[in-house]
Amino acid sequence: MSRLPTGGRIDRSRPLQFSFDGRQLEGFAGDTLASALLANGVTVVGRGTKYHRPRGILTAGPEEPNALVEIDRGGGRREPNTRATMQPLFDGLVARSQNRFPSLRFDAAALAGLAAPLLPAGFYYKTFLSPRGWHHLWEPVLRRLAGLGRAPDAPDPDRYANRYAHCDVLVVGAGPAGLAAALAAAETGERVILCDEQAEPGGWLLSDPQESIDGQPAWTWLDDAVATLRAHPRVRVLTSTTAFHYGLQNFLALAEILPEGSRLRERLWQIRAKRVVLATGAIERKLLFHGNDRPGAMFASAARTWLNRYAVLPGRRAVLAASHDSGWQSVFQLQDAGAEIAAIVDWRAAPPPPLLEEAARRGIEVLAGHGVTALPDGMLAMPRAADGTLIRNRTRTLFCDLVLMAGGWTPTVHLFSQSRGRLRWDDAADAFLPGEPAQNVVCIGACRGTDDLAACIAEGQAAGAGTSLPPRVQRAGGLAVRAAVTGADGRSFVDPQNDVTADDIRLAVREGFRSIEHVKRYTTTGMATDQGKIANMVGLAVVADTLERAIPEVGITTFRGPYTPVSFGTLAGRHRGVLFEPIRTPPLHDWAAAQGAVFEPVGLWQRARYFPRPGEDMQAAVARECRAVRGAAGIFDASTLGKIEVVGPDATTFLERIYVNALANLAPGRCRYALLLREDGCIADDGIIGRLAADRFHVTTTTGGAASVLHMMEDYLQTEWPDLRVWLTSTTEHWGVIAVQGPRSGEVIAPLVEGIDLAALPPMGVACCTVAGIGARLFSVGFTGERGFEINVPAGHAPAVWQAVLQAGAPHGITPYGTEAMHVLRAERGYIIVGQETDGTVTPDDVGLGRLIGKKKADFIGKRSLDRPDMRTTGRRQLVGLLPIDATVPEEGAQLVIAPGSATPLGHITSAYASPTLGRPIALGLLQSGRVRIGTSVFALGSTGTAAPVKVVSPMFTQPAGEGENG
Amino acid sequence: MLLIPCPHCGDRPEIEFRNCGEAGIVRPTAADDAAWTAFLYLRSNPRGLHAERWRHVHGCGRFFTLHRHTVSDRFESAP
């Protein structure tokens, strides 16, 4: 056990049991899984994806690339790739290591050393550019080698939610700078949201209790600050909450992970802030040396976190490998906690004298101007030559179980960069720092390059109060990262998760890659789950060093959200299952469901497709429903039709400009089938226009076109013809529509209709009356080619009227039919469905409806386009009927060709059905010069490659029994 | 998600709006084929300030014109 007897921020009164790879272990409340593993002496937690070398915990934060584990909460709650450093420990936690085969301790691939020479830089690209078949050989191997965890195989039973919030100041990061900013902003009376990705606010202060602020110990100041903020009425403190996306207009997305056992698992916050303060800190840099990926090699800052926050001694005997001042304090504290310090190996020839003096006082040996390389049970220190290589004849063996790396700091500028702020290279900071902001945002503390605690607090106070920041303060220094990688051992790991070495990057540069974006993709550096937090700066330094250019000349890769991985559950929130998208149901839905109807989605609507009786399949049910309509009467729920009430003294003028038809001569009490074009002359929608009065029209649209037609009408009314006195109202949901179709439809409804003389209602007529005692608009129209009616009643009354019609129709054999029979019935008559027979390239003449166009009208939408040469040319595809020679229903979408071997499509099949009326399959299609080809044969190419002969005929397979035009 | 300034309702979230393309495209009353084709299909697609039509479709329902910078997505007053 490595747990120290005292100290840390863990709650020793609350021990927690957990398991890792089946081993039962114990930690405390306040631990992360990583700290609890280290406390139990677990040092190997995973393996690299390519070479399968064993890997330990490298960091103590969100940048962790190695300690990715699978957390299994049971019942489908299996989550891969969880960073152990960010997973709070809970009682009963079950964790398993990933990416190991067959086991963590014994890994076949690594043992054989098999993978190493086989997977150089660009391996994936080179392999998959190779001749076909090569990757079939490799794929099974690669899948096993490169796998990162297992995706869950059961639905996630947990609940996720989302919230919107507004605030004056959003502070991201609750380290000392962020806390000071939140306190200062709250004091000015502003509404503040403070978020931090850690379970506890405090940031680096949690790892550095030796500091003091305002004369108080750091943790006393921290506890006071957090208590003040939590009690403040205008402040919201969100812990375990990562700001992962920074959008336009200060719109940020945050992922909150709720404590284990909460009703919710995670919550997405979408916050609009007047101003944003980024106090996102910095991430330590690794050093390049052979063995820098080994278990036991970790960031010096992480060691200090294990020691101070979790009271864990991460090793017994440590070596510091440093190119920067900041690591020295960590080994001093480790020594104070009881660890032996084998040596401090500093790349620099002359580390700062105060550090040297302190090391001397402590009796710690310092090897300045040295580097290290791995030994089986420790490190070999050697002097660094001028070119950065190690001088191999002057070695020094350092036995150790812990190697701390201190390579300087990379400010966490991800969110600032996402906000479209510019980054600028700063030589003194040896880093890209926030430059010109693009939004109302300010960066403070370590993410601005400030490393002095008092200065961080001062910057926070200024940012919180909204005043200008004091100058950046930097106290610690180090060897520039580009100089530190010069001459580094080629086997050094740059990206430990994707197993990219210094030599991989150098190879890519030698192969001609210059752009950092290309090197990144070719080598996969920085493309692991940590998204380059570990690898990017060091990789960039290697590229710059190889090219012998300065880092800012090589450039920087783009920072894209999310900052850290976000679960699909958080992004989806409640939008799953029936809440995935809205479901619209017409007023007769419940009745249809009770009848056992089979439904189909039409847009967001659920529509009854057919009403099977016991023993019937779809074909049998549809055939019976069709025969009933042709022979007697059918009843159909047409409520989903779009409906628009067009009212006003200029309504006729308006509709004449919108639709192709002449409408001025349409008398009140009559209706007309109408076509709507786009300005390009192609059919956009169709419907029935019923005139109720001189200044009032009831217009229907297709089910799918309801919203877009109203939008188009509004567009022209508001922006093209604002002088027209017309008002548009969507009445789609107001009217329930009951279609009664068939030769006996008039007899069926006659007893129910009052207020008009039904016998006097002509085909294509409309009248206001009552049906079954309910005020109705009765249209004598249909979409079946039979005599028929559409009864519009207020939707709430539709079920009662439907029942009355059913009852009245029972002696006549009235039969409910669904959308499938409706499709068949209209196809038998050659009626088009917009979106099925039309596809946005089809003109009225193409589908044989040119006669609808009001020839004398000066203008209507699309009129000018119909005069374009391409629209008048011969050889356009035209609507035809198609009769398959054999008895099978052809595929919708099948291409039409002149001969079986032809590669020139002449058109395609748009609809195909078994026609109960004709007792044979029928199809509609668009065919080049189709009307001329009537009487000839073409071939339909099925998706399986079969070519079936079809005879070209008129699309009107049956002659109308009733009257009226298409409608 | 953008906040879009509806001249009638004030700042509202983007999901309440529908973008309706470039503004200032005049529908010709008489046009030869070339001019009509330009009306149908040719748009400026600038890198910079772009005059575009929006409709507050899930709000007041009105159409209006805004100037948006296509690089920063910032709404600016007309040039």
Ligand SMILES: [Zn+2]
């Ligand atoms: Zn509005």
